[in-house]
Amino acid sequence: MKYKSQKVAYWFFALSMLLLTLQIVYGFIMGFAHMGYDGLHDFIPFNTARAVHTNLLVVWLLSGFMGAAYYIIPEEAEQELVSVKLAYIQLITLALVGVVAIVGYHFNYWEGRKFLEIPRPLDYLVVLNVLTFLGIILATLYKGKKRTTTSLVLTMGLVFAALLYLPGMIWFDNQTMDSFFRWWVVHLWVEGVWELIMGGILSFLLIKITGVDREVIEKWLYVIVGLTFISGILGTGHHYYYIGAGKTWLIVGGIFSALEPLAFLGMALFAIAMYRKGEKRHPNKIALSWTLGTAIVSFVGAGLLGLAHTLPSVNMYTHGTLVTAMHGHLAFWGAYAMIVFAIIAYTMPNLTGRKLYDSNRGVLAFWLSNIGMVGMTVAFGVAGVAQVYMERIVGIEFGEVQKEIEVHFFILICCATLFTVGVGLYIAEFLKYGTPNDEALEKN
């Protein structure tokens, strides 16, 4: 750690870990409900569990990204954060808004729009919170000595993510228009600007871990984020096939979303090539595993599994089935959860001054969580494909099909248990480091 104010990152990471734990709990509630055990129905019906599960995901990832930015920006700009106090206020209000939203979901206080369930009054607080965050980051960059490509790409991702939240707040009477703009937020976040954030963090980690020249890494970063936007922006069309928009989207969405895996392939090849090129062997091997892991798993989960159902002729049958859940899980895990895990694994020894990364528990955490998540993806895939054939192609009633595929949710829960053990070990590693302290400053 080079700057005292970087310590604030730790608390954002801690909030991330806490919310992730809760997210997993609600995931289990849904898994059991799908299997036929809905004992909690009266207190936590499926739609509540679902809204909590997905919203916690968004909030813990955002908290992780914010923590990453609070660590990376001072180091890249060579400047302390302009206000640490404001950063802590931002952290606390973020947690408060999150908690109020999550509790509200248990009392029918929400807006039933997938992923954007946060009710409108809280939306304004989210906007205020994110503006504070961006204010701190931008002012730090402005005052800083350096403006590196890595920090600019990361900041650009964060600014665009904030801007793209706004179309989701417009009220439409027409469901089609509502959906149309909801995807401006959801799709352009996860298949657009969040990839900028991921690219920025990945580039920072590769510079630190491999020791490859910054100019080389940042050049390829531009190429990758270029590919992301060229394919991803018009790739939004794959959400417009069957919601009441015109036929042109079938062609444009089909072609460009078929190109989307290229950006992820680029990311994977880039990470591997830089690793091989690097002469420096950073002792923090766990951070390296997560860094290479995120690049590779995001290609499989977001790239390949996305491609599997993105063409209009396939999507006609898979749209709105568990096939989407299959892709969603590995994509979010590979691209976004793992990059947050990577930056946490890299920063913890630097924040605390305790170089405890050489541990079997860390390695086990990496493999168990990944194997568990791949198993879950397979279970969702089998259930989804079976659902598509039985319900959509053969024409068996929805409820009958759900009964037939219950068994796959047993497998899902087994794999999810493995995954949870992995994540639990990761969190144990996180806690082992303790809290950050100023003594860590001298050690770097």
Add this chain to the structure above:
Amino acid sequence: MLSKSQAKTFFLGGTIVTFAIFLGMSWNTMSNEVPKRTHEENLTPLVIQGKHIWEENNCMGCHTLMGEGAYYAPELTKVYDRRGEGYIKAALMSPVPWSPRGRKMVAYNMSEKDADAVVAFLKWIGEIDLNGFPAKHKYNKSNQPNK
């Protein structure tokens, strides 16, 4: 070999061009396609009220509509055709959880007025031109999604 500034131009140029195309297509969709395909003239206050109720209860948290939502309960795009008004109202107005084949729905115990609004909303949804979604079944032709 590609230089850093060329890479930057590729990123900025590619982004601006594709985003401009995206905005143009979106404009066309908003102003020409959606009003016709969704029969916007049929968006009565009752339908809009139905949309409000649909959102206030997070129906998408279990069901899909136009293929969007969660995968715990049936797709409802063509439910008005498939089940008819009476069935839908019975499910919404039931004081105990509606639970076909054991999977429970929240007992909304809705008033008849609210249930009518949701029915109007679902009827309007069913008439939207969705480019052929939901697809016709290939085998069990007696149980088509839109009869």
